Amino acid sequence: MTSQISAKLELNREAFSLNAELNIPASGITVLFGSSGAGKTTLLRAIAGLEKCSGKVQVADEIWQDETRFLSPHERALGYVFQESSLLEHLSVRGNLEYGYKRVAPGNRLMDFSTAVELLGLSSLLDRSATQLSGGERKRAAIARALLSSPKLLLMDEPLASLDQQHKNELMPFLENLRDQLSVPIIYVSHSPDEVARLADHLVLIEQGKVLATGPANEILTRFDLPLAHDFDASAIIETRPGAYDSQFDLSSLEFDGGSLLVPGKIQATGSSLRVRILARDVSLTLQHQSETSILNIVAARVVEMSPDDSARMLVKLDANGIILLARITRKSGTALKLTPGLAVYAQIKTVALLSP
Amino acid sequence: MLSPEDITALWITLRLASVTTAILLLVGTPLAWWLAHSRSAVKPVVDAIVTLPLILPPTVLGFYLLLALGPQGPIGRLVEFAGGQPLAFTFTGLVIGSVVYSFPFVVKPLQDAFANIGTRPLEVAATLRASPIDRFFTVVLPLARPGYLTATVLGFAHTLGEFGVVLMIGGNIPGATQVLSISIYDHVEMLEYGQAHLLSAILLILSFLLLLSVYVLNRRLHILRT
Numbered sequence: 001m002t003s004q005i006s007a008k009l010e011l012n013r014e015a016f017s018l019n020a021e022l023n024i025p026a027s028g029i030t031v032l033f034g035s036s037g038a039g040k041t042t043l044l045r046a047i048a049g050l051e052k053c054s055g056k057v058q059v060a061d062e063i064w065q066d067e068t069r070f071l072s073p074h075e076r077a078l079g080y081v082f083q084e085s086s087l088l089e090h091l092s093v094r095g096n097l098e099y100g101y102k103r104v105a106p107g108n109r110l111m112d113f114s115t116a117v118e119l120l121g122l123s124s125l126l127d128r129s130a131t132q133l134s135g136g137e138r139k140r141a142a143i144a145r146a147l148l149s150s151p152k153l154l155l156m157d158e159p160l161a162s163l164d165q166q167h168k169n170e171l172m173p174f175l176e177n178l179r180d181q182l183s184v185p186i187i188y189v190s191h192s193p194d195e196v197a198r199l200a201d202h203l204v205l206i207e208q209g210k211v212l213a214t215g216p217a218n219e220i221l222t223r224f225d226l227p228l229a230h231d232f233d234a235s236a237i238i239e240t241r242p243g244a245y246d247s248q249f250d251l252s253s254l255e256f257d258g259g260s261l262l263v264p265g266k267i268q269a270t271g272s273s274l275r276v277r278i279l280a281r282d283v284s285l286t287l288q289h290q291s292e293t294s295i296l297n298i299v300a301a302r303v304v305e306m307s308p309d310d311s312a313r314m315l316v317k318l319d320a321n322g323i324i325l326l327a328r329i330t331r332k333s334g335t336a337l338k339l340t341p342g343l344a345v346y347a348q349i350k351t352v353a354l355l356s357p
Numbered sequence: 358m359l360s361p362e363d364i365t366a367l368w369i370t371l372r373l374a375s376v377t378t379a380i381l382l383l384v385g386t387p388l389a390w391w392l393a394h395s396r397s398a399v400k401p402v403v404d405a406i407v408t409l410p411l412i413l414p415p416t417v418l419g420f421y422l423l424l425a426l427g428p429q430g431p432i433g434r435l436v437e438f439a440g441g442q443p444l445a446f447t448f449t450g451l452v453i454g455s456v457v458y459s460f461p462f463v464v465k466p467l468q469d470a471f472a473n474i475g476t477r478p479l480e481v482a483a484t485l486r487a488s489p490i491d492r493f494f495t496v497v498l499p500l501a502r503p504g505y506l507t508a509t510v511l512g513f514a515h516t517l518g519e520f521g522v523v524l525m526i527g528g529n530i531p532g533a534t535q536v537l538s539i540s541i542y543d544h545v546e547m548l549e550y551g552q553a554h555l556l557s558a559i560l561l562i563l564s565f566l567l568l569l570s571v572y573v574l575n576r577r578l579h580i581l582r583t
Contacts, residue, residue, distance in 0.1 A: 050480055073483040074491075080484035088478055090499040099495075100485030149485045 003027065005153060005185060009046045009055040011209075018042050018053065018209040026060050026153075028201030029179050029186045031217070033193075033228075039209035040189040041083070044155050047187065048080050049073040059153050079146030079184075081156040085138045087130035093141050094126040100149025110150035110184065119181070120144040120174055136167035140174060147184070154178075154186045160195060175199060180273075193233050196221070197277045198355045200237075222317055222324045224307040229315060229326060234280040236325045237355070239273045251296075254352075258320025259299045261352050275355040280315060282350040283327035287337060289346050297349040301325060303341050306334065318347055362531050363540055363556060370537040373448070374516040377455040381463040381512050382505070384456070389467035394476070411461045419525025422454050426526060451527045451534055458522045463512040470504020471497070503575045510571045514564050 003026040011018040018039050024030045032040045045051040049064065050073055057064040059078075064071045073080075079100075087096050101113060117123050120140040125133065133141065139159050146154060159175070160168045178186065179199060190196060196203060200217035205226060213226050218237050221228050228234065238261075243253035245266050252267040253260050254274060261276065289298060301318035309315045314334050318325040325347055337345070359367070392404060410418060425432045426444040432453075433443050444450035478500060482492045498505070520538040527534035529543070537556055544553040 048484060050483070073480070074486050074488055078484060080481075082477070082481065084477075086477060086481045088481060088496060088500075090496075090502075099482070099487070103486035103491075145485065 003060055005030075005059050005187075007043075007047055007055065007057045009043065009053040009057070011042065011046060011051065011053040016042070016209060018046065020206070020209065020211045022204060022211060022214065024185075024187075024202055024204065024214065026185045027183065029188050029199050030202040030204060031196050031200035032187060032189045032204050032206055033191065033196055033200075034206035034212075035191055038206045040191075040206050041157055042209070043206065044080075044157055044187065044189050047153075048078055048155055049076055050080075062152065077150065077152040079149050079151030079154040081139070081142050081146050081154070081159050083157040083159070084162055085135070086142055087133070087138055087145075089130050091130060092126070093122060093128050093130060093133070096130055096141055097122075097126075097145050097148055100145055104148075104150045108150055109148075111147060113148065116144040116147045119147070119177060134167065135163050136170050139163065139167075139171055143174070143178070147178075147182075151184055154184050156186060156188045158189050158191070160190075160192070172198065193228065193231055193235075196228075197235060197237050198275070218324055222326050224305065224315065224317065229280075229307070229317075230309060232281075234315065234326055234328065235277050236280075236323075237275055237277050238323055238325075239275055241272065242267050242274055254354075256323055258301065258323040258325075261299075261349070262296045263352050263354050267354070277353045277355050278325060278349055279351065279353070280326035280328040283318075283325060284348045284350070285316065285327055285329055285333070285337060285339075286346045286348060287344075290348065293348070295348045295350060297352060299325070299347045299349065301345055301347050303339055303343045303345060305341055306339055318345065320347065359555065360552070362535070363552065365532050366535045366537050366540040367556075367559065369448070369533075369535065370517060373451055373455055373519075373536060374513045376452050377459060377516045378463070378509055378512040380452070380456050381459060382509065385460070385463040385467055385508065389464045390471055392464070392468045393471035407464050408461050410458050415458065415519070415521025416525060418458060419454065419522040422450075422457065422522065423526045426450050426453065445526055446528045446530060446534060448534060451523060451536075454522045454526045455516045455519055458519055459512045459515045462515045463508040466504045466507040466511060467501065470501040470507075473504075474500045503578050506574055506578075507571055510567045514567045517560060517564060 005022070005024050005026050007022045009018060009020050016039065020043050032043060034040050042051055046053040047057055049071060056066045062077070063069070064076050088099065091099065097113065097116065117126065120143055122141060122144055125137060125141070143159065160171060163171065176199065188199060196217065203217045203220040204214045205212040205220065213220055213223065220226060222236050223229055238256050240254035240256040240261065243255045243260060245252045250266065251262045251264060253262055254276060267274065299320045301320040304317040304319050307315045309328060312330055313328055314331050316327045316329060316339060318327060327347060392400065392407070423445055424430045427433045428437065428443050433445070436444055444453065474497065478496050479492050482496045487495060518538060519536065523534070523536055523539060529535050529539050537560055541553050541556045544556065
């Protein structure tokens with residue numbers, strides 16, 4: 001169990017207390033999700049050592065703090081991307097990127113200077129002053145700077161929160177790139193279900209300074225005892241592999257263990273895995289396979305469990321050959337179909353949102 | 358033309374202002390840092406004491422310093438105990454008096470500069486592997502540069518114009534403790550208006566140029582950064 005990140009942190013303040021225990025894999029993106037004021041940022045700062053907490057922090061085989069020691073932030077091999085702009089304003093973009101890079105011995109460096117510059121698209125901005133950048137550019141510079149300090153763990157505090165939609169859309173592909181191309185584990189604070197769907201491999205729900213649940217992202221998204229499955233945008237995420245392209249109808253096929261899905265357009269297969277999001281409200285259920293329908297994506301599944309939603313609707317959890325999906329249907333339909341756990345159904349999926357680039 | 362005594366007085370004045378400013382920057386930096394970041398209950402008290410020389414009549418300050426530095430005063434006794442000469446009416450005594458007198462003019466600009474930087478750039482530097490000393494030289498000093506410039510010039514210029522404190526603890530010993538402002542007073546007393554004019558003009562122009570340099574340089578720093 002060496003490739004784990006574990007933290008057990010306690011902090012008591014007048015108006016707020018943190019009492020969180022985390023055990024997450026040392027790979028991929030773990031999203032700390034919760035409403036504002038839940039203690040996500042405090043937990044992130046505590047992991048970094050910016051907030052003095054009692055407890056233990058261990059990243060792979062390195063102990064950052066326990067009963068007997070407390071490494072200062074500069075002694076922890078971490079990268080931190082702050083929520084607001086945090087570039088050192090007396091330095092150029094290059095100066096900012098070099099700040100952490102120069103402080104790591106060449107033998108211990110995670111990546112070349114030019115690799116980070118390229119990964120975050122900063123080559124044309126290097127000689128600008130930190131104050132001459134747009135919000136999105138600053139964020140990219142801050143992320144590159146953090147990577148160049150060769151972290152064993154990258155901590156990101158709502159990197160998209162202070163950006164407008166256009167800049168969010170601009171930055172998101174860079175974040176997805178990080179996830180797909182880097183071996184550095186990332187802990188990412190967010191309160192946006194959309195970011196969770198797009199980025200999270202692993203999900204930790206935080207509420208009032210405590211960890212409510214932790215697990216693989218799709219498992220947490222679809223658990224009926226947790227709030228995300230009852231959100232208006234309740235959804236399941238599925239990792240798929242790009243399949244054939246039908247040029248006659250301009251449709252691409254995405255394969256996954258439960259079947260295949262068709263999405264419009266030709267997919268530029270960038271990685272081996274493409275993530276799609278299927279909203280519960282876009283899934284309807286039938287008992288027979290419908291052929292005379294405009295809905296293209298029909299997946300055979302079994303009912304796992306049902307849960308009441310609002311007064312008129314219910315949620316149904318489906319298992320399509322091991323892949324979990326959610327459907328939000330009316331209680332009336334549920335009764336008409338006589339849904340019970342184990343029942344074989346067909347999930348008709350109206351919209352498949354392709355999340356990866 | 359300037360008499361040899363006047364030139365000596367000018368030299369003593371400049372030396373006094375330089376030494377005082379250097380000491381103040383060294384002592385003022387940690388204190389200003391503490392004032393900018395501490396949430397201690399005694400902080401307001403320290404703040405008030407630091408600011409006191411700004412409003413206290415120099416003669417009051419000088420009077421207490423005279424008592425403290427004199428052979429019967431606590432500092433005087435300490436110095437005597439350590440085998441030193443009494444400090445009152447010496448250049449060293451003048452330096453001590455000037456340090457107290459110009460204290461707020463150096464500490465306050467530094468305190469403001471540090472408070473303006475905030476803690477975020479330091480946290481950023483810490484997450485980029487910079488140790489506390491490293492952070493001071495690579496983040497605090499460059500970001501506080503306008504504050505240091507203001508502090509240096511104000512401390513220097515304010516010490517140049519010192520009169521009351523010097524008169525009380527330095528006396529008026531030509532060649533040892535006679536500074537420009539007191540020479541001017543002496544010249545006026547003796548109705549040597551020409552000399553007084555010359556020395557006054559020197560102080561006036563010097564002070565103006567110093568202040569002008571602060572404003573010009575700080576503006577340039579500001580423009581460079583945006």
